Amino acid sequence: MSKIDFYSHLASPPCRAVQIFMKVNGIPFQYHHVDLPKGEHKTENYLRINPIGKIPAIKDGDFCVLESMAIVQYLAEKFSTPDHWYPEDIAVRAKINEYLCWHHTNTREGAGYLFFEVVMIPKIRHLPRNEETIKSEKMKLSASLDMMENYFLNGYPFIGSNEISIADLFALCELSQIERLGIDIGKKRANVKAWRERVIAKLGSYYNEAHETIIGFARHFNVTTEPFE
Amino acid sequence: MSKIDFYSFFASPPCRVVHTFLEIAKIPYEYHTIDLIKVEQQSEEFRKINPHGKVPAIVHDGFLLTESIAIVQYLAQKFKTEDHWYPSDSKKRAKIDEYLCWHHSNCRQGTGVLFFHVAIATNVRKQPRNEDVIKERKAKLTDVLNFFENYFLKDSKFINSDDISIADIAAIIEFQQIKYIGIDIGKTRPNVKAWRDRVIARLGPTFDTIHEPLGKMTEPMQITEDFE
Numbered sequence: 367m368s369k370i371d372f373y374s375h376l377a378s379p380p381c382r383a384v385q386i387f388m389k390v391n392g393i394p395f396q397y398h399h400v401d402l403p404k405g406e407h408k409t410e411n412y413l414r415i416n417p418i419g420k421i422p423a424i425k426d427g428d429f430c431v432l433e434s435m436a437i438v439q440y441l442a443e444k445f446s447t448p449d450h451w452y453p454e455d456i457a458v459r460a461k462i463n464e465y466l467c468w469h470h471t472n473t474r475e476g477a478g479y480l481f482f483e484v485v486m487i488p489k490i491r492h493l494p495r496n497e498e499t500i501k502s503e504k505m506k507l508s509a510s511l512d513m514m515e516n517y518f519l520n521g522y523p524f525i526g527s528n529e530i531s532i533a534d535l536f537a538l539c540e541l542s543q544i545e546r547l548g549i550d551i552g553k554k555r556a557n558v559k560a561w562r563e564r565v566i567a568k569l570g571s572y573y574n575e576a577h578e579t580i581i582g583f584a585r586h587f588n589v590t591t592e593p594f595e
Numbered sequence: 596m597s598k599i600d601f602y603s604f605f606a607s608p609p610c611r612v613v614h615t616f617l618e619i620a621k622i623p624y625e626y627h628t629i630d631l632i633k634v635e636q637q638s639e640e641f642r643k644i645n646p647h648g649k650v651p652a653i654v655h656d657g658f659l660l661t662e663s664i665a666i667v668q669y670l671a672q673k674f675k676t677e678d679h680w681y682p683s684d685s686k687k688r689a690k691i692d693e694y695l696c697w698h699h700s701n702c703r704q705g706t707g708v709l710f711f712h713v714a715i716a717t718n719v720r721k722q723p724r725n726e727d728v729i730k731e732r733k734a735k736l737t738d739v740l741n742f743f744e745n746y747f748l749k750d751s752k753f754i755n756s757d758d759i760s761i762a763d764i765a766a767i768i769e770f771q772q773i774k775y776i777g778i779d780i781g782k783t784r785p786n787v788k789a790w791r792d793r794v795i796a797r798l799g800p801t802f803d804t805i806h807e808p809l810g811k812m813t814e815p816m817q818i819t820e821d822f823e
Binding site: 417418429431432433434435436437439440443444456457459460461463464466467468470471474513516517 | 646647658660661662663664665666668669672673685686688689690692693695696697699700703742745746
């Protein structure tokens, strides 16, 4: 089978999730680095591949898929990955889809947007911190972690399931972003703490490899610990 | 197969998405009103059914599911609805999933929050208009509609497809909401206009019936919000 063309920047949580999924499942791909800081995602060349101008994107021959979750769902089927990633069982799949839907305006907003406000705004755009927005995003993050603790991981070792799935991959890749701010997501949440360790163990070296970019990024910008309870 | 217990409120767009699909796909269900204005979603009775305390929710043979998109995906598969609603072909499905993912942080963000600030905050709660948020949400809506015009509907009659799917239901429900504040999404966008008319025609009288209570609620407000 020919390689998947993968357009990405590993500072982005959704890009990390797609890369880790492909590596763990031995899916052959060609990595194309999209230089976000230089605005490469807005260039004509890239917009021809992804008219929405975002990453990640994949091309399977001439067939293009945008949106990281849609990408991973497509690849799981095309490459017949082990069932637990995105189960055939309609009810189990539904619980994974339930998390994936909820993720966009909860985990992603609480974690990804917080990182953006605390790091990108002052360090890259050289604008003052918006403390009101940061406070609101911390509340979102706290509420999201509570939902993980009390609902999605209540009675399950993984999100809504007894086995690891793409839901766990997307959740942890997003939360790992704010771990760069020195935030310990498992500090007061025993289910989240245990889940995090379980997921990292399952993903092995591919997890660390995918995070090298964001770790280097945080180091380069001297990102310090952000208070969070 | 037993029927779906469906917990819903007319004023919530995600609830109307599920309601529309249940009706159009002729899936047997029982409608349970959870009055959000009376904050019934926080009641002990509802929390026993759904500890999450949110609508829409379904319970099917003891199986609880929330999140409107996950619910319609489940219903399409479980009740083996007509293939075009959620195609089994992996490439066709991937393009529908692409929209469904994008929907949460885009379409929904451009319409729902705008409607809230213009209709509810100002008209119902009598708060002063938050012009900053309204302006920001209109800018979002402009981007969203441009993507519809130039990408999702560029080469197809429906969203990323030649036939109607659950993606079109999710989108049309959000856009119909802002019609009640006087916004015509097809005013300057011919692809969007044609798509909207096509989808509403396909959904038929079901669509109008489901929107009646919302129409009754907003009609006295007589809002015509500026938008190009």
